[in-house]
Amino acid sequence: MKYLTCLITAWWIALGVQAQVEKKFSGDHQWATLAKVSYKIVNDQYGEMSVPEFSQEIQQMDGETIELTGYIVPLDGLEGAFRPTHFLLSSLPLSACFFCGTGGPESVVEVQLEEPVEYTTEPITIKGILKLNAYDPYQMMYILESSEFVGIVN
Numbered sequence: 713m714k715y716l717t718c719l720i721t722a723w724w725i726a727l728g729v730q731a732q733v734e735k736k737f738s739g740d741h742q743w744a745t746l747a748k749v750s751y752k753i754v755n756d757q758y759g760e761m762s763v764p765e766f767s768q769e770i771q772q773m774d775g776e777t778i779e780l781t782g783y784i785v786p787l788d789g790l791e792g793a794f795r796p797t798h799f800l801l802s803s804l805p806l807s808a809c810f811f812c813g814t815g816g817p818e819s820v821v822e823v824q825l826e827e828p829v830e831y832t833t834e835p836i837t838i839k840g841i842l843k844l845n846a847y848d849p850y851q852m853m854y855i856l857e858s859s860e861f862v863g864i865v866n
Contacts, residue, residue, distance in 0.1 A: 742780050743803040745769055746854060747818050763846045764818075764853045774844045780821060780856070781837045781865055784829075795828035800852065801838055822852035829861040837862035 748767040753760050766774075785800035803819045823838055840859030845851050 742778055743782070743819070745773070746821070747816075749818050749853070761849070764844075766844055766846070770844065773842050776842055777839060778842050778856070779837055779839045779862060781835050782821070783833070783835055784831055785820065786831065794831045796831065797825040797828045799823055801836075801856070806833070817853060820852060821854040821856050823856045823859050825859045825861065827861070832864060835865040837865060 748769055750765045750767075751762045752765050754763050755761070780801055780803075782801040782803050783805050784796065785802050785806055786796055787799050788796060799822075800820045801823050802815070804815050821842075823840065825838075829836070838856060838859050839862050840856030843855040843857050845853050845855055
């Protein structure tokens with residue numbers, strides 16, 4: 713009986729810890745956390761380049777599963793626009809994304825979905841593994857890998 717009580721207690725604690733981890737990296741505050749980035753100038757073979765310096769809080773999220781809610785910004789033209797698997801998720805609607813001058817590069821995340829999602833102008837929630845990118849100029853500084861569509865936010 714004592715063994716069973718210990719086993720049930722351990723199981724209950726494990727569930728609570730898992731819930732805290734999932735809660736820690738989900739919710740609306742994620743965009744505010746991702747905004748805690750500064751930039752420095754470095755020299756590469758082509759000249760000067762601005763690279764992100766991620767805060768300690770952001771570095772702790774690297775490799776973790778997170779959830780973000782935002783708006784789809786298609787990347788692949790009309791071919792992948794209506795059922796994309798690779799797109800940007802913007803904290804701002806398409807008409808106000810950083811390409812249009814409102815936000816900065818920290819307001820978008822590159823998403824690589826396992827399965828395509830129907831394009832919508834409504835905000836959606838995506839869950840994936842966050843990868844930080846400071847030096848590859850062909851990708852965004854935040855990348856969600858192995859991502860899945862959670863749902864449309866009403």
